[in-house]
Amino acid sequence: MIIAIGSGKGGTGKTTIAVNLAKSLEEKITLLDCDVEEPNAQIFIQGKKIKEEEVSVPIPWVQEELCSECAKCSHICQFNAIVSFNTIPLIFPELCHSCGGCIKICPTQALQEKEYPLGVITTYQKEHITLLEGKLNIGHPMAPPLIKRLKKNISSSILTLIDAPPGTSCPFITTVKKADFVLLVTEPTPFGLNDLQLAVETIRELQIPYGVIINKDLAESNLITNYCEQESIPVLLRIPNNQEIAKIYSQGKILIEEIPLFKQKFVDLINEIKKLTGGK
Amino acid sequence: MKIAIPTQGENLEAGFDPRFGRAAKFIIYDTEKKEYKVINNTQNLNALQGAGIQTAQNIAKEKVDALLTSNCGPKAFTALSHAKIKVYKVEAKTVQEAIDKFLSNQVEILNQANVEGHWA
The missing domain is CATH 3.40.50.300 (P-loop containing nucleotide triphosphate hydrolases)
Structure with missing residues (x-):
């Protein structure tokens, strides 16, 4: 119980x-x-x-040389945890809900998971x-x-x-x-x-x-x-x-x-x- | 150049909103053409988190060069810097007064956030 x-x-x-x-x-x-x-x-x-x-929780990190600056990661994030102004994205780990959406949508596999201590x-x-x-x-x-x-x-x-x-x-x-x-x-x-x-x-x-x-x-x-x-x-x-x-x-x-x-x-x-x- | 000014109104006589992330609207003022347009930011009024970041994205879409505000928190400042938008601190009652102060250099450029984040 x-x-x-x-x-x-x-x-x-x-x-x-x-x-x-x-x-x-x-x-x-x-x-x-x-x-x-x-x-x-x-x-x-x-x-x-x-x-x-x-x-810890998984958060995204960006491999800058692979990023095409398409900003798709920024558009899918509902929590403003990843932001791109058609630039290499900026990540705010403390806002991330670890949904993995940005990593899945990235067309160039520039985003990977990294453990963030909680x-x-x-x-x-x-x-x-x-x-x-x-x-x-x-x-x-x-x-x-x-x-x-x-x-x-x-x-x-x-x-x-x-x-x-x-x-x-x-x-x-x-x-x-x-x-x-x-x-x-x-x-x-x-x-x-x-x-x-x-x-x-x-x-x-x-x-x-x-x-x-x-x-x-x-x-x-x-x-x-x-x-x-x-x-x-x-x-x-x-x-x-x-x-x-x-x-x-x-x-x-x-x-x-x-x-x-x-x-x-x-x-x-x-x-x-x-x-x-x-x-x- | 284009500058963004937070407001609750629709024109240059409207009140200047000292908040950034949760300002209801922005006036986007073109200093060369002396023209302006109003953009809506109300979706961030009740945002649970990241209102400043989302608002930075909102004004970045308008390709502004500078923002006039009384307050700017750390996440918003980081996002604005990333978008290459300069942040000027100004105290004003109306949007027009903020623009006048900017044009006559009575503003202070911010090199970092001037208020703490809401979780600090």
Whole structure:
């Protein structure tokens, strides 16, 4: 089973939920940190590094003596990653989606593939948790290829938890695709609600079952509970807005280890998700 | 020579657009003939990425020699240089004022981008 933890708004507590969920269970867990622009699960997991793998993507490069300056490569590219003003083309690797179109269309075979480094995947082990962290190289704007590579490590026989990137654009969609369930972590603020609504619209489009976790929860009834009630969205867990919890987090400690009564809540959460997804 | 000036309007009295990549239109002004035409750049207003690069291609099609702009990012500058289009920095309220400043040398030629890329 694959459970992705997303949010819409950043800073609502995705990593807190992912890490506590992983820690509260006893079975083997694969935890993927797909927040590749700023991965932080390892701060809490403190696992031992067991593997490091560089990830690259193919981009075109031009053999100038073969180029006829026809600009066909430039016309086929939908991402402005290769530009020719009927000149030898100019390549912007960070915009390239590695579709290979320019290489195929080049009539003189002047374009070839070259590997362009994108980021690093590091594997950490801590007790029953295998954490795979993706880290995008600084300055590289495209997260999805690295996320796709991370997701290749999913094994159908092991429970996989995915810490998703914030937002609802390509990196988020790439992360939650093919998940069996998505947990949307939010907070009872207008910003939290706005971004939750965006995330809900996205998940509905993807037709993945989902539920909401309210973090920094203030009152029994608030703008998030009202919204969820109206939309018939299950609220699966509520974590109170409490200074002690904030302190535990800011010290890099684990909520369920510091306040053990939360452990059962996370175990119940998994059981509830299993129920909602038909016990996969 | 031909110069490109970003604008939101259709004539020389129209407002000068300080943006390059996401300017809605360009006035292509011929300094010898003192004539101009308007080209559309709206497809780049909502481009996800590479708006500056695509806009450089758009104005290069008009065979312009120079661009008058307030801001030019690194990718756009690289593309414009590749197309041998000179980039002049100018502050103006209208297209006409930008042209006048260019013709009276009250512009600064850029040798590199003067604003950061949007991912920087």
